[in-house]
Amino acid sequence: MTIAFEELEGSPVIAVGADGTTARRVFRVAWADWPQFVRDLIGSYRRAGTDYYFIPPLEFPGLPGVVVSSLEVSPFDPGNPDGTEVSTLTSGTNSYPAAGAKITADYEALPADDEPSRGELPATPSGTYLTYRADLGSEFHTTSSRGWHWDTAGSPPLAPDVNPGIVIPTGVFRLIWQRVVAPNWTAIRQLRGKVNDAPFVGAAAGTVLFLGARVVRQFEFGEGMGFWRVEYLFSERAIELAGGGLAGWNHAYKEQAVNGEHWLPLVDEDGNGPYAAADLTPLFEFGTG
Amino acid sequence: MPLLSGKSGRVLADGAALAEITLWTFKTLRRNVAYASSATGGFRRRLPGVREGSGRFNFVVAAANPANANLQTGAELTLSLCLDASRCYTVPAMIDSVAIETDISGGGPITGWAEFSTTGAWTEPE
Known part of the structure; x- marks a missing residue:
C-alpha cells in the first residue's frame, strides 16, 4: 500500500x-x-x-x-x-x-552491501550493514632473567631480580552489524573464546580471538518490528616469527629458543592449544531461534 | 428583504440579564495552519485549526445593579448573546477585562465594557 x-x-x-x-x-x-x-x-x-x-x-x-x-x-x-x-x-x-x-x-x-567500509569483511545477509572499528591494544609479557644476558663479551645471565619485559602490540577491533533480524545466539555462545581457523578480516588463522558480543535492540516498533544491533569484539595478536609466519593466541614465549624462535605453539597432553580454533563466519548468519 | 434590528438584543450572564447593555459583539475564528509542501505547487495551503471566539459588550452603568457588579475578570460564566427575544448564542466564556469610562467633561453617562473569550464549545442560534 x-x-x-x-x-x-x-x-x-x-x-x-x-x-x-x-x-x-x-x-x-x-x-x-x-x-x-x-x-x-x-x-x-x-x-x-x-x-x-x-x-x-x-x-x-x-x-x-x-x-x-x-x-x-x-x-x-x-x-x-x-x-x-x-x-x-x-x-x-x-x-x-x-x-x-x-x-x-x-x-x-551506512555502507552498502557492495561497498563495505573496508575490504575482507565477512559476508552478511542483504539489508544488514557491517562496519569496522579498530583500536589499539598491547600486552606486556615478563620474561625470566635466565634467558638473557647483557650484550657484552662474556656477560653472565642477568641477575634473578632483573626480568626484562616485552611489549606485544595487539589490536582490538569491532564489527558492528546493524539491522540484524535474528542474532545467531548459538554461534555467539559457542564461538566466544575461540580463535579463527582461517584468515578473518585479513588476519592470519589463529591470530583473532572472539571476545564476545554486545547486542541491543534497535528500531523496536510494534508487533513483528525491530532489529538488533550486534557489536562483536575481537582481539588480534600477531607476532612475527623469526622464521616467517605469525604467532597468534596459541603461541607463548619460550625461554630457550628452538631453531632461533622463542614464540612457539603451546599444547596440552592431548595436543590441544589454549584456544580452540573455529570458523567465525557463522557469527554473521541469522540465527534460527 | 427585512433587516434584523439590534434593538431587542441583550446579554445574560448565567441566565440573569445584565442591565443597560448597549452593544455586544462576538467574533469566532479558527486558528488555521498554513504551510507549503511538495504538494502545494508553490502556494501556501491551509488546514482547519482549532476554533475559538471572543467578543465584548458595552453597557451603561446603572445606579441599581450595574452590569459591572456581576462581572469579575477571570470568572467563567455562560453568556447568552441574544439577537432578539428568542435567538441567542450560548457561549461559555471567561471574562478577560472590564473597563469603566467616566465622561467628566461631557457629563455623559458612565459607561463600561467587558471583553471575553470563549472557553469551550458554543451554540449558535437556529
Whole structure:
C-alpha cells in the first residue's frame, strides 16, 4: 500500500561531514497512516518458516546507502487534538485528524552491501550493514632473567631480580552489524573464546580471538518490528616469527629458543592449544531461534 | 428583504440579564495552519485549526445593579448573546477585562465594557 504524503517546506537538510552524510526530511501524512509510513521508512523483515524476506529501508533519493536512522512523529497542528479515544490512561491517545502527523526522519550513511567500509569483511545477509572499528591494544609479557644476558663479551645471565619485559602490540577491533533480524545466539555462545581457523578480516588463522558480543535492540516498533544491533569484539595478536609466519593466541614465549624462535605453539597432553580454533563466519548468519 | 434590528438584543450572564447593555459583539475564528509542501505547487495551503471566539459588550452603568457588579475578570460564566427575544448564542466564556469610562467633561453617562473569550464549545442560534 502506498501512503499519501507530502514533504514539508524546509525539507530536506543534508550535511556532509567527516563521519559521513546525514540528512533530515520532514513529511506530513494522515494521522492514521503514520505507523505504516514509519514501517516503510525503517524497512523490515518478514519471516516465512526459517527464511527471511527483506524489505529494505527507503534510501534518501540520490544518496545510495543513506537510510533512516531515527524517526520522530508529532502532531502537525498540536493545537488541535481530538481526544475521543482518551478515556483511561491506556485506552488511547489524542489524535490529530484535521492536520495529520509530522514525521521527521533522520538519515545516516551506512555502507552498502557492495561497498563495505573496508575490504575482507565477512559476508552478511542483504539489508544488514557491517562496519569496522579498530583500536589499539598491547600486552606486556615478563620474561625470566635466565634467558638473557647483557650484550657484552662474556656477560653472565642477568641477575634473578632483573626480568626484562616485552611489549606485544595487539589490536582490538569491532564489527558492528546493524539491522540484524535474528542474532545467531548459538554461534555467539559457542564461538566466544575461540580463535579463527582461517584468515578473518585479513588476519592470519589463529591470530583473532572472539571476545564476545554486545547486542541491543534497535528500531523496536510494534508487533513483528525491530532489529538488533550486534557489536562483536575481537582481539588480534600477531607476532612475527623469526622464521616467517605469525604467532597468534596459541603461541607463548619460550625461554630457550628452538631453531632461533622463542614464540612457539603451546599444547596440552592431548595436543590441544589454549584456544580452540573455529570458523567465525557463522557469527554473521541469522540465527534460527 | 427585512433587516434584523439590534434593538431587542441583550446579554445574560448565567441566565440573569445584565442591565443597560448597549452593544455586544462576538467574533469566532479558527486558528488555521498554513504551510507549503511538495504538494502545494508553490502556494501556501491551509488546514482547519482549532476554533475559538471572543467578543465584548458595552453597557451603561446603572445606579441599581450595574452590569459591572456581576462581572469579575477571570470568572467563567455562560453568556447568552441574544439577537432578539428568542435567538441567542450560548457561549461559555471567561471574562478577560472590564473597563469603566467616566465622561467628566461631557457629563455623559458612565459607561463600561467587558471583553471575553470563549472557553469551550458554543451554540449558535437556529
